[in-house]
Amino acid sequence: MEINYPNGKPYTQKPQPQNTRQKSQNYSNRGMTLEEDLNQSNHYYVTNSIAVIHKKPTPVQIVNVDYPRRSAAVIKEAYFKQASTTDYNGVYRSRYIDFEAKETRNKTSFPLSNFHEHQINHMKQVKAQGGICFVILRFSATDEIYLLESEHLFKAWDDMLQGERKSIPKKDIEQHGHLIPISFRPRIDYIKIIDKIYFNRHSSL
Amino acid sequence: MEINYPNGKPYTQKPQPQNTRQKSQNYSNRGMTLEEDLNQSNHYYVTNSIAVIHKKPTPVQIVNVDYPRRSAAVIKEAYFKQASTTDYNGVYRSRYIDFEAKETRNKTSFPLSNFHEHQINHMKQVKAQGGICFVILRFSATDEIYLLESEHLFKAWDDMLQGERKSIPKKDIEQHGHLIPISFRPRIDYIKIIDKIYFNRHSSL
Numbered sequence: 001m002e003i004n005y006p007n008g009k010p011y012t013q014k015p016q017p018q019n020t021r022q023k024s025q026n027y028s029n030r031g032m033t034l035e036e037d038l039n040q041s042n043h044y045y046v047t048n049s050i051a052v053i054h055k056k057p058t059p060v061q062i063v064n065v066d067y068p069r070r071s072a073a074v075i076k077e078a079y080f081k082q083a084s085t086t087d088y089n090g091v092y093r094s095r096y097i098d099f100e101a102k103e104t105r106n107k108t109s110f111p112l113s114n115f116h117e118h119q120i121n122h123m124k125q126v127k128a129q130g131g132i133c134f135v136i137l138r139f140s141a142t143d144e145i146y147l148l149e150s151e152h153l154f155k156a157w158d159d160m161l162q163g164e165r166k167s168i169p170k171k172d173i174e175q176h177g178h179l180i181p182i183s184f185r186p187r188i189d190y191i192k193i194i195d196k197i198y199f200n201r202h203s204s205l
Numbered sequence: 206m207e208i209n210y211p212n213g214k215p216y217t218q219k220p221q222p223q224n225t226r227q228k229s230q231n232y233s234n235r236g237m238t239l240e241e242d243l244n245q246s247n248h249y250y251v252t253n254s255i256a257v258i259h260k261k262p263t264p265v266q267i268v269n270v271d272y273p274r275r276s277a278a279v280i281k282e283a284y285f286k287q288a289s290t291t292d293y294n295g296v297y298r299s300r301y302i303d304f305e306a307k308e309t310r311n312k313t314s315f316p317l318s319n320f321h322e323h324q325i326n327h328m329k330q331v332k333a334q335g336g337i338c339f340v341i342l343r344f345s346a347t348d349e350i351y352l353l354e355s356e357h358l359f360k361a362w363d364d365m366l367q368g369e370r371k372s373i374p375k376k377d378i379e380q381h382g383h384l385i386p387i388s389f390r391p392r393i394d395y396i397k398i399i400d401k402i403y404f405n406r407h408s409s410l
Contacts, residue, residue: 052330059262075283091301094335125257130299
């Protein structure tokens, strides 16, 4: 009988390595990345008609493609391009949703080097157009995930350009952001936070 | 002096081929594709703070990447994946905008083979979530571009699944759709149509 993880991935029992120290089974080494958890959450939202939010494909500059007879085209040479927007967007209750997700091993602050200037510009444009825009920040050491509305990121970013610190102190994120509890389905229920902030709804999805 | 096209591309005067028949300078052979025109239009919208709409990157399944010393990673083997959503999305006046753009050489109908089932499903999900969803259809022979709201596409698609015709008659598109006049800047001013349909605004952007 085939057993799958809740995210649909096949379960395969890996042999335990003999000579490594037994690691504690916390989030950071259970092999699920922030991206995978968000994909699982977005999949949950779309299949339950809660929201339609997708991760954009990785932007690639294609240089050379081979078209072999009777089989699929093979890209033989391509390069990663820097994204000009954020990674995630979609729709929830008619509103446009746009966000970026990043994680850090730092314990006391979130480095702004995780973001690029054009991403910040994109988020400012989205905000100006009335979109709902935020970042999802994960502190991997403590496995804490926060939703931080984009204006707080803009503030820290603009301060940095004025010569101030190159990271957001964790205490500021705790104060202005919203802790997202990790659950089973969806893993990262950020829509519940969106409900509270933007729709004044205290749902129990 | 370097001269650029309005879309920023460099102008280079190509030598006229000698033995080919002179083609009339209509849209279909001036070398601009529907995609390029939409990119130019979206660029116009974002730089003028009218809307933030982008084309999503082409989805690619990356199989093999080479990391040479002191230079950028090279993707050595990758394959095109079928898109699970539409190509374009973004935000206009707080609302989520989602569309697909296709063209045909047919003169009397638009073949539904231009769309995939998962794209239709995606558009239905977007619609159910309150997003603004449509297709931009170009008849290349006559250089006519129409905006057709997604519900008309769904109707034709569902009829096809019931055994009816595999294309949308052009007269239906003329009747239910909205002709988008081609202009200079932006080339395809679909936001003007969106204004009329969804915001009851008759703007002269």
